[in-house]
Amino acid sequence: MSATAVRTRPHLVLETVIVLGVSLGKSAVYSVLNIIDRLTYQVPLSQQTSTMNSSVTPDRPWLDLAYQLANNLLPFCMPFLAIYLLWRVWPPRANPWRAIGLDGRRIRRDIAWGTGIALLILGPALGFYLLARHLGINTTIVMADLNAAWWTIPMYCLAAFQNGFLEEVVMIGYLTTRWRQSGWNPAAAIVVSALIRGSYHLYQGFGGFLSNLVFGLLLGWLYHRTKRLWPLIIAHTVIDIAAFVGYALLAGVVDWL
Numbered sequence: 001m002s003a004t005a006v007r008t009r010p011h012l013v014l015e016t017v018i019v020l021g022v023s024l025g026k027s028a029v030y031s032v033l034n035i036i037d038r039l040t041y042q043v044p045l046s047q048q049t050s051t052m053n054s055s056v057t058p059d060r061p062w063l064d065l066a067y068q069l070a071n072n073l074l075p076f077c078m079p080f081l082a083i084y085l086l087w088r089v090w091p092p093r094a095n096p097w098r099a100i101g102l103d104g105r106r107i108r109r110d111i112a113w114g115t116g117i118a119l120l121i122l123g124p125a126l127g128f129y130l131l132a133r134h135l136g137i138n139t140t141i142v143m144a145d146l147n148a149a150w151w152t153i154p155m156y157c158l159a160a161f162q163n164g165f166l167e168e169v170v171m172i173g174y175l176t177t178r179w180r181q182s183g184w185n186p187a188a189a190i191v192v193s194a195l196i197r198g199s200y201h202l203y204q205g206f207g208g209f210l211s212n213l214v215f216g217l218l219l220g221w222l223y224h225r226t227k228r229l230w231p232l233i234i235a236h237t238v239i240d241i242a243a244f245v246g247y248a249l250l251a252g253v254v255d256w257l
Helices: 003-021 024-039 061-088 107-135 152-181 186-199 206-226 230-250
Strands: 049-051 140-142
Touching: 003 024, 003 061, 003 152, 024 152, 024 186, 061 152, 107 206, 107 230, 152 186, 152 206, 152 230, 186 206, 206 230
Parallel strands: 049 140
Antiparallel strands: none
């Protein structure tokens, strides 16, 4: 091992800390504070609500659309920053897109794998959420709370893709690549990444933490085996589209949501 590599390794770990500090790591910190707030509030956790995809200015749909576009487009800067860092700072042997499995060589297979993964996860994920809420360890999650407009469903789909792209590029593709370059054991990288993923979902309750911890472990393992990131992004996107759009369509029809 060269002296340059030895000196660079700690810098790569510091780089990941900084990237997390301005992205999902920051969300994890606020989520931990949020669950402390919820647990010390006079209302039990099971009687509290977590709202996602809510309108900002419901009385002015045109301005609300602008807010939603900003909320769902600006976060793309973080995964592109991570890819840029992989390209400019101690890059892997292949170009960064191919190195983390974001190239288009196997796009049809990636779509098929991603959709299959999503279909396998959707049922157990919904069942675990309902169980966690029944046990009193999770809030009631309002997945979709946008005012009805022509752009509502497309915005849910954009939010779903943004979530999938941001989380899988940063938490799986970028972090595991950097930690592998820093000499980490792959299993340790997968576990730490999954723990961070679970942490920034703590605002939903302990059910959200546990389900996303397991989700992160599964995706980390799949990535370690396949080195393909697109199937994970597609699976995450499909799951979120089903959650957001499904909730919007069914919330007023069924009472168990």
